[in-house]
Amino acid sequence: xxxxxxxxxxxxxxxxxxxxxxxxxxxxxxxxxxxxxxxxxxxxxxxxxxxxxxxxxxxxxxxxxxxxxxxxxxxxxx
Numbered sequence: 001x002x003x004x005x006x007x008x009x010x011x012x013x014x015x016x017x018x019x020x021x022x023x024x025x026x027x028x029x030x031x032x033x034x035x036x037x038x039x040x041x042x043x044x045x046x047x048x049x050x051x052x053x054x055x056x057x058x059x060x061x062x063x064x065x066x067x068x069x070x071x072x073x074x075x076x077x078x
Contacts, residue, residue, distance in 0.1 A: 007034040010074075017075045021057060021068040022047060035074055042074055 002009045006027055008020065020035065027033060027047075035043035047070040057068045 006031050007036065010035065010037045012037055012076065015076060017073065020072045020074060021053075022070045022072065023067060024049060024069040025067070029069065033072065035072070037074065037076055042076065043072060047072060 001011075003026070010018070012018070022029075022033065029047055029049055032044055032046050034041065049069040050071070053071050054067060054069055057066070057071075058064075
């Protein structure tokens with residue numbers, strides 16, 4: 001995966017879905033997040049900060065440096 005601004009480019013092989021965890025320290029949540037997988041745009045929308053997501057992943061990771069304010073489920077079609 002590579003990121004440039006709010007655009008994420010992913011190359012996959014034999015993957016039908018994945019979850020992106022987004023940090024407000026890295027992404028501008030006031031602008032749309034664009035996800036391109038294998039050369040095809042699969043997501044382009046604004047995401048909202050979500051306290052449930054923040055708490056879920058903070059508890060799972062137990063690492064204060066990895067704070068995720070939103071998650072996006074990406075489903076790929078063949």
